[in-house]
Each structure stands twice: as C-alpha cells, then as structure tokens.
Amino acid sequence: MRRITVTNLTKSSVLADRAGVANTPETRNRGLLKHTSLEKGDGLWISPTQAVHMFFMKFALDLVYLDRQKRVVKVRRNVKPWRISAALNARSVLELPVGTIDDSRTEPGDQLEFSDNS
Numbered sequence: 001m002r003r004i005t006v007t008n009l010t011k012s013s014v015l016a017d018r019a020g021v022a023n024t025p026e027t028r029n030r031g032l033l034k035h036t037s038l039e040k041g042d043g044l045w046i047s048p049t050q051a052v053h054m055f056f057m058k059f060a061l062d063l064v065y066l067d068r069q070k071r072v073v074k075v076r077r078n079v080k081p082w083r084i085s086a087a088l089n090a091r092s093v094l095e096l097p098v099g100t101i102d103d104s105r106t107e108p109g110d111q112l113e114f115s116d117n118s
Contacts, residue, residue, distance in 0.1 A: 001027065003117040006043065006094060010110040015064070015100055016043035018117070023047050031095070032057065038097040045114070046093050051086030054079055062101045064112075065090035072110045075101050 001022075006015040018041050022028045028046055032038070036058050046052065052063065058081065065074040065087035074087040078098045087093075094112075106112075 004045065005115050005117055006045070007113045007115070008104050008106050008110050009113050011105045013104040013106070014041075015094065015096060015104050015106060015112070017041045019043035019045050019094070021045050021047075032061075035059075038095075040097055040100070042097060043100075044095045046095065048091055049093055050088055050090045051084065052093055052095065054081045054083045054085075057081040060098050062096040062098050064094040064096065064101065064106060066092045066094065066112060070112045070114060072106060072108050072112065074108060075106060077101050 001020045004019050005017045006019050022044055032044055060078050060080045063076040063079055063085055067073050068091045073089050076085050079085050
C-alpha cells in the first residue's frame with residue numbers, strides 16, 4: 001500500500017507520516033478492519049468518500065473530512081466502533097489515531113498537504 005505524509009499547512013503540524021492510501025474499491029472496503037490499533041503517525045486516507053462506518057472496528061478514530069482541494073470541512077473526534085459518520089460536502093476522509101486532531105490543532109478551514117513517502 002502506498003504511504004504518504006499528511007501536513008497541516010495552516011498550523012505547521014504533521015497529522016501522519018505513515019498514512020496508507022485507500023483509493024480502490026478493495027482498499028476502501030477493507031479500510032482498517034484488520035487492525036487492532038493505530039500508532040501515532042499512522043493513518044488511512046480514503047478517497048473518494050463522504051462517509052465512513054465503524055462497524056466491526058476494534059478501536060476509536062479521529063476523522064478529518066476534506067474537500068477536493070484537501071481543505072478540512074469537518075472533524076470528528078474519538079468516533080467509537082459501531083458508529084457512522086458523514087460529511088456530504090467532503091470528497092475524502094483521513095482516519096487517524098484518537099488525539100491527532102487535538103495534537104495537530106486541526107480545524108475546519110485548514111489546508112492539508114499530502115506527499116509521497118519515498
């Protein structure tokens with residue numbers, strides 16, 4: 001799976017330096033279901049999507065919804081298993097360990113940048 005670094009340009013903070021990319025039907029459907037946790041610096045960028053479900057997940061996540069320009073349109077902290085979350089104006093979502101949104105000070109309107117890890 002391709003790995004990326006996600007930086008909040010507005011706040012000069014890093015949300016993830018080992019985020020996976022789920023951009024095919026197979027990788028989007030699988031998501032993080034086989035994981036038991038995420039470490040700080042990990043994440044998953046799901047594109048395209050406007051919603052995620054937490055069915056069968058084993059841990060909570062922070063969710064950052066993005067528009068086409070990778071601008072934050074919505075954040076959801078500590079979304080627990082067996083929940084659904086959506087942002088109808090989003091194009092993609094970044095799934096992160098709980099606490100990442102607060103640690104990075106990310107909020108709606110912030111501009112994110114995605115770069116390949118080579």
